Amino acid sequence: MxxxxxxxxxxxxxxxxxxALLFAIGLAGALTRRNAILxxxxxxxxxxxxNLNLIAFWRYGPHPEALTGMMFAIFSIxxxxxxxAVGLGLVIAIYRHANTTDLxxxxxxxx
Amino acid sequence: xxxxxxxxxxxxxxxxxxxxxLKNLVHCVLALTVAFAGLxxxxxxxxxxxxGFAQILVYIGAVAILIVFAILLTEGSELPKEGVFSNxxxxxLVIAAGVFAVLGWAVLQGVRAVPQQTAVPVVTVHDIxxxxxxxxxxxxxxxxxxxxxxxxxxxxxxxxxKEGPR
Amino acid sequence: xQDLISFAPSSISSAIAQGLWLIPALPIAASGVMALLKQxxxxxxxxxxxxxxxxxxxxxxxxxxxxxxxxxRGAVVRETVNFAWLHFGSNAVDLGWVLDPLAAIMLVxxxxxxxxxxxxxxxxxxxxxxxxxxxxxMSLFAGAMLGVVxxxxxxxxxxxxxxxxxxxxxxxxxxxxxxxxxxxxxxxFITTRFGDVFFLLGIVWLFSQxxxxxLYNHGxxxxxxxxxxxxxxxxxxxxxxxxxAIGLLIFAxxxxxxxxxxxxxxxxxAMEGPTPVSALxxxxxxxxxxxxxxxxVYPLMQIGAQPGGTTASLTVVAWVGAATAVFAALIAVAQxxxxxxxxxxxxxxxxxxxxxxxxxxVAVGMFHLITHAFFKALLFLGAGSVIHGCHEEQDIRKMGGxxxxxxLTFITYAIGMLALCGFPLVxxxxxxxxxxxxxxxxxxxxKGPFYLLVFGxxxxxxxxxxxxxxxxxxxxxxxxxxxxxxxxxxxxxxxxAFFAIALGVIGTPAWPWFHAFLExxxxxxxxxxFAEPGLLGLMVASSxxxxxxxxxxxxxxxxxxxxxxxxxxxxxxxxxxxTALRNRLYVDEFYGVTVIAFYAWWARVVDWFDRRVWGGIxxxxxxxxxxxxxxxxxxxxxxxxxxxxxxxxxxxxGGGLLASVQSGRVQNYxxxxxxxxxxxxxxxLWSSRP
Numbered sequence: 001m002x003x004x005x006x007x008x009x010x011x012x013x014x015x016x017x018x019x020a021l022l023f024a025i026g027l028a029g030a031l032t033r034r035n036a037i038l039x040x041x042x043x044x045x046x047x048x049x050x051n052l053n054l055i056a057f058w059r060y061g062p063h064p065e066a067l068t069g070m071m072f073a074i075f076s077i078x079x080x081x082x083x084x085a086v087g088l089g090l091v092i093a094i095y096r097h098a099n100t101t102d103l104x105x106x107x108x109x110x111x
Numbered sequence: 112x113x114x115x116x117x118x119x120x121x122x123x124x125x126x127x128x129x130x131x132x133l134k135n136l137v138h139c140v141l142a143l144t145v146a147f148a149g150l151x152x153x154x155x156x157x158x159x160x161x162x163g164f165a166q167i168l169v170y171i172g173a174v175a176i177l178i179v180f181a182i183l184l185t186e187g188s189e190l191p192k193e194g195v196f197s198n199x200x201x202x203x204l205v206i207a208a209g210v211f212a213v214l215g216w217a218v219l220q221g222v223r224a225v226p227q228q229t230a231v232p233v234v235t236v237h238d239i240x241x242x243x244x245x246x247x248x249x250x251x252x253x254x255x256x257x258x259x260x261x262x263x264x265x266x267x268x269x270x271x272x273k274e275g276p277r
Numbered sequence: 278x279q280d281l282i283s284f285a286p287s288s289i290s291s292a293i294a295q296g297l298w299l300i301p302a303l304p305i306a307a308s309g310v311m312a313l314l315k316q317x318x319x320x321x322x323x324x325x326x327x328x329x330x331x332x333x334x335x336x337x338x339x340x341x342x343x344x345x346x347x348x349x350r351g352a353v354v355r356e357t358v359n360f361a362w363l364h365f366g367s368n369a370v371d372l373g374w375v376l377d378p379l380a381a382i383m384l385v386x387x388x389x390x391x392x393x394x395x396x397x398x399x400x401x402x403x404x405x406x407x408x409x410x411x412x413x414x415m416s417l418f419a420g421a422m423l424g425v426v427x428x429x430x431x432x433x434x435x436x437x438x439x440x441x442x443x444x445x446x447x448x449x450x451x452x453x454x455x456x457x458x459x460x461x462x463x464x465x466f467i468t469t470r471f472g473d474v475f476f477l478l479g480i481v482w483l484f485s486q487x488x489x490x491x492l493y494n495h496g497x498x499x500x501x502x503x504x505x506x507x508x509x510x511x512x513x514x515x516x517x518x519x520x521x522a523i524g525l526l527i528f529a530x531x532x533x534x535x536x537x538x539x540x541x542x543x544x545x546x547a548m549e550g551p552t553p554v555s556a557l558x559x560x561x562x563x564x565x566x567x568x569x570x571x572x573x574v575y576p577l578m579q580i581g582a583q584p585g586g587t588t589a590s591l592t593v594v595a596w597v598g599a600a601t602a603v604f605a606a607l608i609a610v611a612q613x614x615x616x617x618x619x620x621x622x623x624x625x626x627x628x629x630x631x632x633x634x635x636x637x638x639v640a641v642g643m644f645h646l647i648t649h650a651f652f653k654a655l656l657f658l659g660a661g662s663v664i665h666g667c668h669e670e671q672d673i674r675k676m677g678g679x680x681x682x683x684x685l686t687f688i689t690y691a692i693g694m695l696a697l698c699g700f701p702l703v704x705x706x707x708x709x710x711x712x713x714x715x716x717x718x719x720x721x722x723x724k725g726p727f728y729l730l731v732f733g734x735x736x737x738x739x740x741x742x743x744x745x746x747x748x749x750x751x752x753x754x755x756x757x758x759x760x761x762x763x764x765x766x767x768x769x770x771x772x773x774a775f776f777a778i779a780l781g782v783i784g785t786p787a788w789p790w791f792h793a794f795l796e797x798x799x800x801x802x803x804x805x806x807f808a809e810p811g812l813l814g815l816m817v818a819s820s821x822x823x824x825x826x827x828x829x830x831x832x833x834x835x836x837x838x839x840x841x842x843x844x845x846x847x848x849x850x851x852x853x854x855x856t857a858l859r860n861r862l863y864v865d866e867f868y869g870v871t872v873i874a875f876y877a878w879w880a881r882v883v884d885w886f887d888r889r890v891w892g893g894i895x896x897x898x899x900x901x902x903x904x905x906x907x908x909x910x911x912x913x914x915x916x917x918x919x920x921x922x923x924x925x926x927x928x929x930x931g932g933g934l935l936a937s938v939q940s941g942r943v944q945n946y947x948x949x950x951x952x953x954x955x956x957x958x959x960x961x962l963w964s965s966r967p
Contacts, residue, residue, distance in 0.1 A: 011116070011229075015157070016218045018120045022127055022146075024211035029131030031203030031948050032196050037136065037181055039944070041143055044174060045127055048150050051162070059157045064232035067242045071250075073162050074239075077169050078254050082261035084174045088181040089265035095185040096271075103944050104197055110941030197944060206951045213958045220962065 015056035023049035036091045036101045040084065047080045115156060123149030134195050136182045144175045158231050161239050293343045294356035294376045297427055300336050300384060301437070303329040305420030311413035319408045323399050326412040330392045330419055337384035337423075344381040345794075353797035354378065357429050357493050371491050375429035378795050379643065383426040383569060386647055390561045390654050391419045393769040397658050398553040400765035401665060405551075411451060415557070418444035422562050426569065431480045431490045431499075434570070438476070441566060442469050442534070445558050449550040461546035468543040472533020479526030483577075486511060486519055492573070500576045509581050517589055524578040524590030528571060528597075535567025536624045537631060538601040542865055544624055548616040552661030555616060560623050560653035565646050568630045572639045579638075587635075587722045595635025599717075599726035599733075601628030604862070606736035610743070610847065611858035615660050615673050618744050622697065623653060625733060629713055632726050637716025640792035644784045645709035647791075651780060652696035652706055655773035659690035662762040662770065663748060667755055673747040674841040680749040682759045687749050689770040694745055696777040698738040698827065701820040705781035710734065712784065715815055731822055738826025743834050751838025786812060 026045025029038060051073045058069020095101050126146030133139045147170040154163035197203065243251050307329035311322050347354035359373030395415065402411050421444060424437030443466075450462030484490055486508055487499040496502050511519035531537075536544040547559050558564070571578065571594065582588045587595075602625045609621035626649050634642035664671055666683050680687040696706035714734075717727035753759065761767070783790045786806035793800035807813060833846040848855035857863070938949075 011113070013218060014116060014120075015153075017215060018124070018153075020211055020214035020218060021124060023214065024207045025124070025127045025131060027210055027951060028204055028207035031206060031944055031951070032200035033131060034193070034195055034197050035136060037178060037185065038131065038139060039947075040181075041130055041139060041178065044143070044170070044178075045130065045146065048147070048166075048170070051166075052150060052153060055154055055157050055159045055162055059159065059232065060229070064234075067234065067238065070159055070162055070234065070239070071242060071247050073159070074165055075247075075250055075254055077162075077165055079257065081169050081174055082258050084177055085265045086261050086268065088177055089269035091181055092184050092269045101185050102193075103942060104193075106943070107941030110939060203944070203948060206948050206955070209955050210951055213955050213962070217958065217962055220966075 010060075012056055012060040015060075016053060019049045019052040019056065022046075022052065034102050034104055036094070036103050036106075037088070039103065040087050040091065043087070044080065044084060047076065051076050113156070116153075119149055119152050119156060123153060137179065140175060140178050140182065143178070144171055147171045147175065159234070161234065161236060291343065291356060293340050294358055294374075296336070297340060297358065297374050297376055300333045300340070300388070300427065301420045301423035303332050303336075303420070304416045304423070308413050308417035308420060311409060311416060314409050314413075316407065316409050322409040322412045323395075326416045327392065327395050327399075329416060330388060330395055333419070333423060334385070334388040334392055337381070337388045340376055341381040341385050344376065344378055348378065348794055348797065351799065355493060357491075357495070357498075359429060359491050359494055362432075370432060371430050371489065371494075372433045373429040373491055373494075374427040374433070375493055376427070378797070379569075379572060379639065380427050382643070382647065382791075382795070384423060386650055387419070387422055387426060387562050390650055390773075391422075391557060393772055394553050394557045394561075394654065394658065397556075397661070397766050397769040398551075400763050401553055401661055402551065407451070411448075411551070414444055414447045414451070415553075418448065418558060418563070422566065425566050429492050429494075429498075431483065431492065434573075435473075435477065435480060438530075438534070438566065438570075439473065441563050442466060442473070445469075445547070445563055448554040448558060449547045451550055451554065455549065457546075458549040461543070461549040465543040465547050468540050469533040472530045472540050475526045476530025476533075479523045479530065482519070482526065483508075483523050486523075500574065505576060505580055508577070518581060520577055520580050521589045524574070524588070525593060527574055527577070528590060528594055531567030531570045531631075532597065533567070534570075535564050535627045535631065536601075537567075537597050537628065538604060541601065541605065541624045542868060545617050545620045545861070548614070548620050552616065552657060552664060555620070556654045556657035556661065559620065560657050561650035564623060564627055565630075565650060568627065568634065568642060568646050571631070571634050572643055575634070575639050587720070591635045592723055593635075595632050595717075595720075595723050595726050598628045598631030598633070598635055599729040601625065602632060602733040603628075603729045603736070606733045606740065608858055608861050609740045610736060611845070611855055613674055614671050615663065615676075615744065615748065616657070616671060618673075618740060619653070619656055619660060622656075622737065622741070625737065626653065626697070629710065629730065629733070632730060633713035633716060636720045636723060636726060637713060640795045641712045641716050643795060644712055644791050648696070648705040648709040648777070648780050648784070651773050652693045652704075652777040655689060655693035655770060655777055656697065658766070658770055658773065659686055659693060662686045662766050663690075663759075665762050665766070666759045668757055668759075670755055672841065673744060674839070675755045676748045676753070676759075677751040677755075677838040678749070678753040679759055682753070683761045685761060685767045686770065689767070689774040690749070691745065692774040692777055694741045698741055698823050699734060699819060700823060701816065703778060703781070705777055705779070705784070707819075707823075708781045708784045711816060711819055714819055715809075715812060718811065718815060731819070734819060735822050735826045738823045739830045742827050742830025746830065746834035746836070747838070750834075750836050754838060754841060 023046050026042045026049060028042070029045065030042030033039065033042070054069045054073045054076065058064055058067075058073070061069065091101060094106070098106060100106075123146050126142050126144075126149055129142035130139050130146055133142060147166065151163045151166040151171075154160075154166055304326070307325040311325055314322055344354045355375060355377040357373055357375045359371055361369035362372045363370040395412070398411065398415065402408050405411065418441060421437045421440035425434055425441060428434040428437060446462045446466040449465050450459050452458045453462075480490075483499055487504040489497065489499050489504070491498045492500045494501070497504065499505070505520070508520040508523065509518050513519050513522035517525070533540040544559060544564070548555055550558075578590045578594070579588060582591070605621045605624035605628065609618050609625065612618045612621060626645070630642045630645050630649070632642075633645050663676065663679060663683065663686060666679070666686070667676055670676065692704070696704035699707040699710040701707050714727065714730055717723075717730055720727070782788070784792070786809060787804055788800060788802040789806065790800040792798075837846075839845070844852075845855065848859075860866075
């Protein structure tokens with residue numbers, strides 16, 4: 001318990017915990033909602049949580065002048081955007097084919 | 112700890128929770144936007160101004176809109192009959208809780224070992240620009256390529272299929 | 278009494294003795310060739326048979342001449358050729374042949390009579406389609422009989438004995454399509470076989486006691502010296518010595534083959550065979566084989582006899598012979614088939630021969646055997662001629678008056694008939710039968726047979742007269758007229774008739790050449806031979822008996838020819854006796870009720886046992902196997918198969934279960950990923966705890 005209080009005191013730990021909570025929320029959403037689009041929403045939340053982690057580590061870690069964390073986060077944003085685009089395009093295509101976005105109903109890959 | 116941090120954290124998390132709990136999909140997206148905004152503010156709090164503004168521009172400006180478009184195109188605003196949550200939602204919740212537990216444990220266990228510096232870094236756009244075309248030029252180019260590919264891909268995937276000769 | 282000239286043995290047998298085996302071998306070889314011939318090749322078959330037997334006759338005459346020369350020099354000739362056939366352990370089974378006066382005489386008789394009958398058969402069997410088969414069997418028989426005559430080893434003798442029995446079966450059943458012929462053949466074989474069992478026992482006993490199968494073997498044979506003396510010391514049951522018991526066993530075999538009293542039933546039925554067969558086998562040779570056997574093993578039968586006394590076995594032989602003589606003669610009186618009368622007559626005369634052996638010794642019995650062979654063969658061939666001439670009719674009541682139609686047959690038949698009756702002085706039968714009667718009269722130990730034999734002589738004359746009257750006198754009662762037979766059939770008759778008269782010369786008391794030859798003595802001609810006490814009286818008495826029989830027969834049957842359905846003259850006189858005699862004194866019926874009935878019952882018992890007990894066991898074993906098979910099947914289906922199937926099912930289910938992981942739902946995959954990552958992270962964190 002002692003380390004919890006001391007650990008919690010640091011700002012880094014706080015940001016990290018927030019990020020972890022955000023990640024868990026995003027995962028919960030991705031794992032429990034029926035709609036495919038909301039799975040993507042959850043994924044975006046997870047990515048954002050990762051970005052927060054990166055920025056927090058950049059800010060409170062050694063050598064913030066190297067801009068490593070910042071760069072990583074920026075690239076992550078770019079990639080996330082691209083991925084969102086492609087993913088939503090897929091959802092639309094699937095919707096055209098199956099006429100639904102209910103993930104529970106999409107089990108054609110069933111073994 | 113900074114009280115601003117707590118407020119902003121609460122704001123973000125509320126938005127995130129709303130995003131996954133609301134029934135109406137459009138409401139979800141709007142909550143998501145709130146979450147994005149909260150995150151941007153957190154970035155600003157962390158003295159990563161460029162990242163914060165990039166977050167607003169890209170996520171709120173593009174991704175959220177994109178999701179709205181997708182919702183509208185797939186008629187997701189109607190409520191499904193069986194409910195919005197999967198039949199086995201509890202399992203998912205448990206798994207997510209498990210993930211949080213592990214992450215939290217890692218955080219609380221490891222953070223002590225990391226020395227933390229509290230000096231505010233001064234980062235100018237000039238520095239970021241220099242880094243982009245200097246040290247990180249390769250990732251820049253690759254990301255450009257990636258974005259191109261993604262664009263083309265998204266277009267092709269979402270295009271109406273032509274009834275071609277079979 | 279002439280002294281025996283000292284025996285001068287020659288240890289090296291002459292070339293003639295060495296080649297003696299050819300005599301039986303030639304006819305057997307001819308028979309083998311004929312077995313491969315096709316039925317239409319008649320001329321070749323006849324040529325082979327007659328040719329081979331002629332060669333055997335020549336060789337027999339040469340051997341006879343050799344023995345005669347030896348006898349004339351004054352030696353007792355007995356040459357043996359022995360060899361070991363099989364070796365087992367330290368023992369050996371010996372075979373061999375012997376050439377002595379007894380064998381020499383039999384060889385000549387068998388081959389000569391056989392040859393005449395072969396020639397006769399060429400004419401008799403000319404219309405039969407199985408001509409070749411007939412001569413094949415006859416040739417085989419001739420070879421086997423000659424083998425019996427020369428064999429020196431009990432085993433070889435037994436082998437040839439059985440072969441003779443086999444050919445007799447084949448020839449009696451020659452016309453096998455007739456059920457009566459097939460049954461008669463079976464009866465003959467089984468009855469003689471019954472006697473042969475005892476014969477075999479005797480051989481085995483003899484072998485075990487003496488250690489050798491050979492009869493004469495330079496002093497160590499079973500009929501010589503020490504071995505024979507040893508047999509006298511061993512005691513068997515009922516107060517008999519081993520010699521006596523073995524003698525009786527061997528006599529049992531001879532009784533079967535020679536138709537003595539209990540085992541005579543096959544001989545009349547054997548007339549189903551063709552007449553030449555009856556003549557050769559059942560008159561002259563095969564039935565004489567029994568007598569010859571007793572003569573061969575006579576030292577065994579005789580040993581232990583006190584001077585003036587006799588042994589137990591010889592007593593039995595004499596009594597059985599005498600009883601047979603009378604018994605068969607009685608039955609012959611009431612028979613109507615021409616061949617059956619002759620068959621019973623043969624049985625009766627065989628009884629005489631056996632009685633002669635038992636009472637008077639080898640020479641007495643053998644002399645009657647030789648003379649009987651000729652006149653009985655003559656009678657049978659004559660009967661065959663009659664049957665042939667009467668178009669296959671055999672009932673004497675349907676014949677008659679043939680002395681005019683078949684003169685040659687009549688004359689020869691009459692000669693044979695008178696020889697059989699023992700018409701005094703002229704015919705050989707008189708001298709041979711008188712020899713037996715004399716021996717019977719002089720026998721101090723055995724008294725009864727003499728009277729029986731005299732009564733038998735009376736009956737013989739009576740029934741032969743009856744037969745001749747029915748057949749040749751009176752008038753013809755058949756349907757088609759009779760005709761004389763061709764030359765090829767009448768010529769042998771004439772030759773045999775000649776010998777029926779001529780052979781008497783060598784056996785008269787004045788010149789007992791036959792007896793001297795057999796016993797190795799010198800023979801002198803002297804009228805003093807007739808001066809033996811009681812001999813002339815006996816001759817007169819037997820002549821009177823013969824005339825009485827002839828007269829009685831003529832009186833009753835004479836020139837009268839009653840209708841075939843009319844009762845016989847004797848039947849009118851004593852109907853009850855006639856019926857009993859007509860039915861052969863019910864011997865066959867007696868056997869049917871006792872032996873055969875018992876055997877049938879026993880066969881049923883054994884069959885039941887076989888079917889129920891052994892069959893039951895077999896069925897039980899089969900059922901157990903079935904059970905075992907079922908068990909195996911159950912095991913296989915349920916455990917092995919089932920196990921296998923179950924395993925496959927489980928695998929399938931397991932696979933299905935595993936496959937259900939692939940739900941096709943993306944969220945599930947994501948969940949699993951998350952769980953895996955959590956687990957991995959937990960492990961890493963746990964392992965890196967400070």
